[in-house]
Amino acid sequence: MNYTVAALTVRGLLGRRRGLLLLAVPVLLLLLSVLIRASVGPDHDTAVNVLGKLALGTMVPLLGLIAGTGVIATEIDDGSIIYLLAKPLPRYRIVLTKLLVAIGASVVFAAVPTFLAGEILYGNIEHIALAYGVGALVAGIAYSALFLLFGVLTRHAVVVGLLYSLLWESVVGNFVPGARTLSVQQWGLAVTRKVADAGALTSDVHLPVAIPLLIVVVVGATVFASVKLAGLTLAGEE
Numbered sequence: 469m470n471y472t473v474a475a476l477t478v479r480g481l482l483g484r485r486r487g488l489l490l491l492a493v494p495v496l497l498l499l500l501s502v503l504i505r506a507s508v509g510p511d512h513d514t515a516v517n518v519l520g521k522l523a524l525g526t527m528v529p530l531l532g533l534i535a536g537t538g539v540i541a542t543e544i545d546d547g548s549i550i551y552l553l554a555k556p557l558p559r560y561r562i563v564l565t566k567l568l569v570a571i572g573a574s575v576v577f578a579a580v581p582t583f584l585a586g587e588i589l590y591g592n593i594e595h596i597a598l599a600y601g602v603g604a605l606v607a608g609i610a611y612s613a614l615f616l617l618f619g620v621l622t623r624h625a626v627v628v629g630l631l632y633s634l635l636w637e638s639v640v641g642n643f644v645p646g647a648r649t650l651s652v653q654q655w656g657l658a659v660t661r662k663v664a665d666a667g668a669l670t671s672d673v674h675l676p677v678a679i680p681l682l683i684v685v686v687v688g689a690t691v692f693a694s695v696k697l698a699g700l701t702l703a704g705e706e
Contacts, residue, residue, distance in 0.1 A: 469568055511590070574608030586600050600660055617689040649681075
């Protein structure tokens with residue numbers, strides 16, 4: 469990790485409209501959780517629906533997309549990445565540093581608010597709040613790595629990320645059960661189910677499948693992004 473690159477990345481991520489979006493989305497989740505708790509009280513099904521569909525299913529991928537693409541895509545689009553690549557830094561350190569910043573943003577703005585929303589909605593009965601917090605953390609790491617890779621591969625990273633989140637995970641996953649195996653959301657739910665008390669939650673992907681796939685995506689996306697960034701340097705020098 470390079471602390472100078474990290475500081476510049478954090479400043480760029482939080483100093484623009486992305487920073488407002490990163491803050492606004494979890495605030496809305498927490499406000500909604502307060503209103504729901506005041507209206508219906510501590511209800512298991514309501515908590516699971518809000519945390520599963522709204523938090524893990526919508527907020528986590530959205531914030532992962534904002535953070536994952538925001539740490540690098542903008543620099544590539546405006547050409548300022550060349551100044552960073554001109555520094556004598558291994559490309560994998562640049563990618564790894566930016567990934568850690570994106571993961572940190574996912575933790576602060578997605579995982580922690582998901583846990584707090586669970587506490588508001590249902591307390592930590594059946595470890596529901598903790599389970600969804602951990603699931604959001606794991607899914608946020610995978611989304612950050614995947615969307616950072618999209619940011620390196622294409623100038624339309626946000627569009628590609630939205631297509632994956634909305635079309636593949638939400639639409640295709642609902643109609644083609646086998647597609648859920650390749651869904652970050654389902655991997656996060658598998659971890660969530662493991663942390664929660666037995667029988668409290670369900671998931672379409674079993675943990676022994678979800679964990680290896682999570683590792684493959686995070687490691688593979690990081691390595692591939694490093695290779696492509698090195699190629700970008702060579703293209704710039706040519």
